[in-house]
Amino acid sequence: MKITHDFHVHTNLSICANETATVENYIAHAKRLGLKKIGFSDHFGAKDIPNARGFYRAHPYEHNAELKDTLASIHEPDIKFYFGCETEYHTPKRDIALTEEEAEKFDFITVPNSHTHMIMPKDYIGNYDKHVEFMIMAYEDILNSPLSRYVTAMAHPFDICCHTYTSADLIPMISDDTFKRLFDQTAEKNIAFELNVSYTKNMTPDEIANDCHIRMFRLAKECGCKFTFGSDAHDSSQHYFYHNAEILSDILGLKEDDLAEICK
Numbered sequence: 001m002k003i004t005h006d007f008h009v010h011t012n013l014s015i016c017a018n019e020t021a022t023v024e025n026y027i028a029h030a031k032r033l034g035l036k037k038i039g040f041s042d043h044f045g046a047k048d049i050p051n052a053r054g055f056y057r058a059h060p061y062e063h064n065a066e067l068k069d070t071l072a073s074i075h076e077p078d079i080k081f082y083f084g085c086e087t088e089y090h091t092p093k094r095d096i097a098l099t100e101e102e103a104e105k106f107d108f109i110t111v112p113n114s115h116t117h118m119i120m121p122k123d124y125i126g127n128y129d130k131h132v133e134f135m136i137m138a139y140e141d142i143l144n145s146p147l148s149r150y151v152t153a154m155a156h157p158f159d160i161c162c163h164t165y166t167s168a169d170l171i172p173m174i175s176d177d178t179f180k181r182l183f184d185q186t187a188e189k190n191i192a193f194e195l196n197v198s199y200t201k202n203m204t205p206d207e208i209a210n211d212c213h214i215r216m217f218r219l220a221k222e223c224g225c226k227f228t229f230g231s232d233a234h235d236s237s238q239h240y241f242y243h244n245a246e247i248l249s250d251i252l253g254l255k256e257d258d259l260a261e262i263c264k
């Protein structure tokens with residue numbers, strides 16, 4: 001199935017994105033890729049998240065809201081834009097790192113359980129068991145939060161970055177039963193599962209089909225989760241492999257009905 005949306009796009013308002021991450025460039029990509037919906041999801045979270053080294057202090061609402069003005073000034077009748085965010089998990093509070101008042105201001109909200117390079121206790125790094133346990137705990141806390149009703153999608157579930165090891169080391173450690181327990185609740189809460197294609201960047205279609213993510217994605221589908229697709233673009237180059245979204249969708253046999261409502 002052709003994927004005509006991208007609900008995980010960072011503009012250069014995210015301090016980790018580069019100067020090519022502009023709305024203008026993304027519109028050009030959308031036209032080339034045939035995208036009808038772009039969901040902007042700049043980083044956003046409470047300012048007091050420990051270990052994040054001021055990262056979230058650099059993204060207060062007023063900073064991110066600049067994008068709202070930019071979007072209001074654009075006339076592109078064939079593309080629909082959404083002002084969203086990728087918020088954070090707050091480890092000490094064991095909750096989603098935003099307030100209800102802030103949540104109300106976004107068109108959609110994604111939350112990751114896997115920004116462990118920023119939010120996990122440092123002494124868990126390198127301990128695969130602790131790392132996996134932490135992500136499972138964060139995932140369940142997000143689902144059980146009173147704020148979960150604002151969550152559109154779980155951002156790149158269990159997909160870690162910025163460590164000396166990768167998701168390929170950790171995902172196989174999680175049993176089908178554990179995934180099913182988590183994904184049943186995800187479907188029940190009507191929270192979508194994000195298929196974030198950034199991990200496929202350097203992969204061939206065969207490699208994508210045989211990678212460890214596929215078991216997890218199939219289980220999410222089996223549990224009745226709906227999906228969103230995202231590039232996690234932080235610069236202009238990350239749309240060059242967005243055709244992998246279609247490859248992934250075909251591997252999983254997804255149909256329009258498997259997509260979250262916002263994507264349709």
Ligand SMILES: [Zn+2]
Nearest residue numbers: 086112155156
């Ligand atoms: Zn992320």
Ligand SMILES: [Zn+2]
Nearest residue numbers: 008010086232
């Ligand atoms: Zn992101």
